[in-house]
Amino acid sequence: MKxxxxxxxxxxxxxVGFRSWTARRAQRAGxxxxxxxxxxxxxxxxxxxxxxxxxxxxxxxxxxxxxARVERIDVEWQEYRGEFQDFEIRYRDYELPR
Amino acid sequence: xxxxxLFREFSKRVEDYRSLGVNPFSLATGCAVKVDLLTVLYPAxxxxxxxxxxxxxxxxxxxxxxxxxxxxxxxxxxxxxxRSEDDVNIERLKEISPSRAIVLAQVHQRVAxxxxxxxxxxxxxxxxxxxxxxxxxIGKGHSxxxxxxxxxxxxxxxxxxxxxxxxxxxxxxxxxxQIIDPAEDPxxxxxxxxxxxxSLNDLYTLGAWRNTTIIPVIDSPSRELTRRIEDNMRRxxxxxxxxxxxxxQPRTGALLMGATVFAETDRKPPFFYDExxxxxxxxxxxxxxxxASINVYMMCMLDxxxxxxxxxxxxxxxxxxxxxxxxxxxxxxxxxxxxxxAIEKRLPQIDEDxxxxxxxxxxxxxxxxxIYVIKELAELTxxxxxxxxxxxxxxxxxxxxTRNYIxxxxxxxxxxxxxxxxxxxxxxxxxxxxxxRGEEPIRIGRVVTKGEAxxxxxxxxxxxxxxxxxxxxxxxxxx
Numbered sequence: 001m002k003x004x005x006x007x008x009x010x011x012x013x014x015x016v017g018f019r020s021w022t023a024r025r026a027q028r029a030g031x032x033x034x035x036x037x038x039x040x041x042x043x044x045x046x047x048x049x050x051x052x053x054x055x056x057x058x059x060x061x062x063x064x065x066x067x068a069r070v071e072r073i074d075v076e077w078q079e080y081r082g083e084f085q086d087f088e089i090r091y092r093d094y095e096l097p098r
Numbered sequence: 099x100x101x102x103x104l105f106r107e108f109s110k111r112v113e114d115y116r117s118l119g120v121n122p123f124s125l126a127t128g129c130a131v132k133v134d135l136l137t138v139l140y141p142a143x144x145x146x147x148x149x150x151x152x153x154x155x156x157x158x159x160x161x162x163x164x165x166x167x168x169x170x171x172x173x174x175x176x177x178x179x180x181r182s183e184d185d186v187n188i189e190r191l192k193e194i195s196p197s198r199a200i201v202l203a204q205v206h207q208r209v210a211x212x213x214x215x216x217x218x219x220x221x222x223x224x225x226x227x228x229x230x231x232x233x234x235x236i237g238k239g240h241s242x243x244x245x246x247x248x249x250x251x252x253x254x255x256x257x258x259x260x261x262x263x264x265x266x267x268x269x270x271x272x273x274x275x276q277i278i279d280p281a282e283d284p285x286x287x288x289x290x291x292x293x294x295x296x297s298l299n300d301l302y303t304l305g306a307w308r309n310t311t312i313i314p315v316i317d318s319p320s321r322e323l324t325r326r327i328e329d330n331m332r333r334x335x336x337x338x339x340x341x342x343x344x345x346x347q348p349r350t351g352a353l354l355m356g357a358t359v360f361a362e363t364d365r366k367p368p369f370f371y372d373e374x375x376x377x378x379x380x381x382x383x384x385x386x387x388x389x390a391s392i393n394v395y396m397m398c399m400l401d402x403x404x405x406x407x408x409x410x411x412x413x414x415x416x417x418x419x420x421x422x423x424x425x426x427x428x429x430x431x432x433x434x435x436x437x438x439x440a441i442e443k444r445l446p447q448i449d450e451d452x453x454x455x456x457x458x459x460x461x462x463x464x465x466x467x468x469i470y471v472i473k474e475l476a477e478l479t480x481x482x483x484x485x486x487x488x489x490x491x492x493x494x495x496x497x498x499x500t501r502n503y504i505x506x507x508x509x510x511x512x513x514x515x516x517x518x519x520x521x522x523x524x525x526x527x528x529x530x531x532x533x534x535r536g537e538e539p540i541r542i543g544r545v546v547t548k549g550e551a552x553x554x555x556x557x558x559x560x561x562x563x564x565x566x567x568x569x570x571x572x573x574x575x576x577x
Contacts, residue, residue, distance in 0.1 A: 015121035015245070017397060020503035027503075039211050066400050067112065089503055091565060092211075 002080040005054050007045040008038075009061055011071035018043050019089045021065035022057070029053040032084035037092060047087070048080055101405065101416050108399035112280050118319050119246045119352040122280040122396060132466075133203075133210045133241035141213035146221045154232035155224065157239075162300040162463070164200055164237030164270040170309040170341075170362050172261035173268065177313065177345035177358075180252045183222030191230035196256035198235040199227075200358050202272050202315060203242070203252045204348070210243040223252055231256075240272045242354075249352035255313065255345070265448055266364050269306040273297040274315055274356030278512075279427050280396060284318070284353055285326035287333065291431035293355040294334050295513045302438035303463040303516050304368060305445050306361040310340035316347050317354040327355050338433045365445035368518070370452045370459040374479035378459060379525045380472065380543040383437050383516045383532055386464045387490040387562070388426050390499040390508035395423040397504050404502065411501075412494040422492055430513040436535045437516050440528050444520070454521045458528070461518040468509030469559065471517060472543075473571050476551040479519065484554045485543040486577075488562060496562045506565035519545065 009018070014037050022035045022045055031049035038044050045061070047054055064070045112122050133139045140160070147157055158164065176194045180186055209215045227234065237257075244250065255272065277284055278292040294312060301307065314331050318324045324347075335342040348354070398405035398419060409415050414422075444458045452459070460479055462471050469488055476483050488509060490496045496508035518528070525541060532539040546554075556577040563569055 015116075017400060020397070021401070023503040039208060066109065067116075088564070089506065091506055091567075 001051050002049060003051045003054060004046070004048045004078040004080050005058070006076045006078065007047065007058060007061065008074040009043040009045065009064070009070055010041075010073070012069040013043045013064060014041055016067035017065045018068055022061065023087055023089050025057055025060055026087040029057060031057065032087050034084070034088050034090045036090040048082065048084055101402070104416065105399060105402060108281055112400065115277065115280055115284070118284065119244070119249065120276045121245060122277065133205065133216065133243055138210060138213050138216055139241055142216040142220065145213065145217045146224060150224055150228045153225065153228035155228035155234050155236065157236045161238070162271065163304060164198065165267055165367060166198060166237065166259070167262055167264060167266070168259050168268050169261070169263040169266050170268060170311055170360060172263050173257050173259045175313060175343065175345070176256045176258065178254045178256065179346055179348050180223050180254065181250065183226045186223060186226035186230065188226065188230040191227065191256075194231075194256050194258060196231050196234055196258050198237045198257045200255040200257070200270050200272050201236055201239045201252060202274065202358070203239065204244050204354070205241065205250050206247045207243050207245055209250070219250070220252070227254065238271060240274065242274060244352055246350070246352045249317075249350035251348045251350060253315065253348060255358045266362055267306075267367070267448070268360055268362055269301045269304055269367070270358065270360045271297055271300040272315070272356065272358040273300065274354050276353050276355075278430065279392070279423070281399070285323050285330070287330045288427055288431045290327055290330035290355060291334050292427070292513055294331060294357055295431060295433060297357045297359045299434055299463050299513055301359060301361045302434050303441070303461050304363070305365055305438055305441035306363040307435055307438040307442065309362045310338060311343055311360045312340050313343045313345045313358045315354065315356045315358065317350055317352055319351045319353065331357070338435060363442065364448055365442055366448060366450070366452070368441065368445060368458045368461045370457070371479040373452050373454060374459045374481050374519055374545055374548070375454070376545050376547055377522070378454075378519050378545045379522050379541055380483060380485070380545070381518050381520070381525045381529060381539055381541050382464065382489055384429070384514060384538045385489045385491040385540065386468060386511040386515045387492065387496045387509050388430060388512055388514070389466070389510040390496040390505050390562075391422055391426055391492050393505045394495045394499050395419050407502065408498055412498055414494060422495065426491060434514050434516070436532065436537065440531050441516070441518070444524055444528065455523055458518050458520045458524060461516055464511040464515040464517060466507070466510050466512070467568070468507045468511055468563070469555065470507070470568050470571065473551070473553045475517065475519065476553050479545070480551055481548050482546045482550055482552040482554070483543055484546050485556065487540070487542050488556065488559055489540040489542055490562065500562055500564050503564065506563070507568055508562045
């Protein structure tokens with residue numbers, strides 16, 4: 001069954017390649033949505049797709065990429081909305097130099 | 099050295115850097131991460147500009163370097179470091195009596211997140227400076243982000259012009275990096291060379307290189323590391339015949355290296371935007387995309403799964419990747435002075451008019467925005483530019499970086515490639531001269547029409563840029 005999850009990952013999760021690591025996994029699992037760094041130092045993942053694939057992604061996020069130190073994950077399951085076409089990293093403005 | 103050993107060594111080095119407060123992943127933008135210009139810095143400056151102008155301060159419009167009439171011998175520089183407005187010594191500033199300043203501001207990432215918080219931090223300091231030095235011009239500002247809330251500071255390099263020299267210009271700039279290659283020691287000569295090259299490149303892009311003067315910016319957690327970086331800077335300055343001038347340092351303990359730099363020129367800078375006309379060509383002095391390759395290398399060293407993917411998708415193994423990365427860092431650490439000389443030769447004297455058959459009309463260096471700098475040139479020159487090819491150091495690594503979400507713009511560069519617009523005849527000359535000097539100049543496109551700022555780019559650029567914020571600025575076409 002298709003569902004949506006809003007996942008917040010806390011710990012040493014910014015500046016360790018967490019977003020690209022998540023995006024690769026989500027893409028491989030056929031999930032759509034986005035990942036972005038939050039000002040409070042956490043990583044936000046909004047994802048849609050098969051519930052089983054999302055659950056697997058959440059489990060992988062508990063460990064994260066090699067340099068990450070995940071302290072806590074908050075997950076809010078929601079109804080599937082079909083909002084996204086693909087999975088992307090959403091950058092904050094200051095991360096895109098002009 | 100086997101991959102396992104490399105992997106372990108690299109992971110340890112990255113941990114060491116993180117303990118120094120440096121985030122190797124900020125390399126995605128080349129220099130130390132900048133405060134976003136459009137959404138944070140400019141609105142913050144706009145909100146305080148009115149009050150500062152009432153006090154007589156003028157903040158110059160955004161540009162890559164400060165330019166003023168005079169000579170290197172004709173001015174004195176005084177550096178003051180402020181952590182808060184209480185540090186601004188009004189009596190001292192009245193004594194210095196500066197006419198302009200180049201400012202480096204390092205602010206915490208939460209402050210850099212929105213214009214209101216940034217304005218709150220800088221307003222007090224700027225106001226005190228404006229009160230003490232009425233009429234001062236802030237010629238160039240460089241604003242960077244730190245993850246360490248205790249590492250905030252502003253460095254004002256005050257310029258007192260003693261002797262105005264009307265037949266020459268001084269070009270000044272400030273730039274900094276934290277590190278460029280996390281596989282190397284922070285005190286290695288290559289890191290320092292890249293840091294200084296990064297500062298100097300904005301002068302070189304304008305054809306300014308004579309009587310180069312370097313005023314270091316060095317911050318580090320240990321006296322020993324600071325001394326090594328200082329020694330490296332001294333040697334680098336000697337190698338390019340530049341003068342090194344000591345100045346006070348921020349001493350926050352967070353790693354940072356770079357410099358305020360000045361050079362002199364008796365030519366007009368290549369700001370002949372109105373002279374750009376259809377038929378002129380675009381040349382880039384060497385292939386771009388340095389940061390994509392460096393970031394792919396970093397990710398492969400951190401995550402063997404990515405290294406395996408790279409080998410599987412593009413047949414590039416870790417050994418080959420190391421070679422590419424090494425040659426890129428070598429190139430980035432070599433002074434780009436030949437490009438400066440080639441540009442200088444093709445600029446009009448101060449009292450001469452621009453001649454399209456002899457002179458370069460416009461230049462810019464390829465930095466974090468990568469190929470997007472062409473859009474900026476199109477806007478400055480109000481022209482439509484057609485790009486025929488995207489000259490990448492490694493199209494494979496840039497594509498891999500995009501496909502695997504490693505970097506949002508895999509055409510990003512730093513320290514070197516300069517883009518210029520000139521007539522085909524001038525481009526011929528520069529291309530030949532740079533080739534003779536071992537560079538790899540490439541003609542990448544041409545000016546099509548004047549009026550509307552547009553850039554037509556082959557749609558293959560999608561393989562190299564994932565950030566929609568950049569892609570939407572281009573007119574993509576099928577080649």
